[in-house]
Amino acid sequence: MTAAIPKIRLRGLRKSFGPKVVLDGIDLDVMPGTSLVVIGGSGSGKSVLLKCIIGLIEPDSGSIEIDGRDITRLPYRVQAEARAHIGMLFQAGALFDSLPVWENVVFGLLAQRKLARADGREKAAEFLAQVGLAASVGDLSPAELSGGMQKRVALARAIAARPDILFFDEPTTGLDPIMGAVIDGLIVDCVKGLGSTAVAITHDMASAQRIGDAAAMIHKGQIVWTGKAEELLDSGNAMVDQFTHGRREGPIQMELRR
Numbered sequence: 001m002t003a004a005i006p007k008i009r010l011r012g013l014r015k016s017f018g019p020k021v022v023l024d025g026i027d028l029d030v031m032p033g034t035s036l037v038v039i040g041g042s043g044s045g046k047s048v049l050l051k052c053i054i055g056l057i058e059p060d061s062g063s064i065e066i067d068g069r070d071i072t073r074l075p076y077r078v079q080a081e082a083r084a085h086i087g088m089l090f091q092a093g094a095l096f097d098s099l100p101v102w103e104n105v106v107f108g109l110l111a112q113r114k115l116a117r118a119d120g121r122e123k124a125a126e127f128l129a130q131v132g133l134a135a136s137v138g139d140l141s142p143a144e145l146s147g148g149m150q151k152r153v154a155l156a157r158a159i160a161a162r163p164d165i166l167f168f169d170e171p172t173t174g175l176d177p178i179m180g181a182v183i184d185g186l187i188v189d190c191v192k193g194l195g196s197t198a199v200a201i202t203h204d205m206a207s208a209q210r211i212g213d214a215a216a217m218i219h220k221g222q223i224v225w226t227g228k229a230e231e232l233l234d235s236g237n238a239m240v241d242q243f244t245h246g247r248r249e250g251p252i253q254m255e256l257r258r
Contacts, residue, residue: 012061013027071083105160106127155190
């Protein structure tokens with residue numbers, strides 16, 4: 001029986017900014033149709049990892065395979081085509097303040113000429129309905145929305161192109177526990193509905209267990225543990241246990257800035 005090819009496969013991924021090493025040889029597999037949560041402290045390299053995969057940051061070395069193809073070795077146009085199948089929910093939503101909600105939701109479809117502008121409002125309403133928002137929300141500006149509603153709109157935009165891969169950068173940051181659980185539920189429903197592969201980075205352990213099938217911890221630019229998301233609070237790994245239980249004492253020590 002042939003082993004399944006990972007949807008995303010990272011090998012030896014490295015990235016530095018000047019003398020600061022952020023990613024120090026990342027090896028990671030994400031299997032098709034699964035959700036991986038990546039945990040780790042602030043500055044551990046989580047966001048840089050995602051930005052390397054989606055092409056916002058160019059890694060110094062290593063490989064990024066999607067469906068078995070190392071996209072770092074492909075021509076830029078082919079890389080862009082491969083990454084066009086990725087949807088992203090940014091930490092702060094990253095909505096365009098100057099555009100109404102409906103145009104934010106279908107922005108990518110309009111930009112890629114996959115949707116006529118005349119059909120934009122109606123199509124946006126379909127995606128807004130999938131995240132529990134009324135069509136009338138489409139005519140509002142992002143500034144008129146609560147934090148939870150902004151997250152929902154950003155999620156609607158992320159799923160609009162029916163992506164094969166979805167990335168979530170701290171999806172529950174700034175939300176109260178109930179709204180956080182609502183957003184997590186919507187994420188799970190959207191991922192399953194699309195049949196997508198998902199990667200989420202988070203500090204929220206409740207969120208990590210609701211979203212994830214598998215989990216990985218990154219510390220000082222390296223993967224120090226992988227396992228099932230349901231094992232996060234009882235991993236048997238000293239670093240993971242300290243982080244997930246919020247203990248001051250343990251192998252992870254806060255570094256002082258000099």
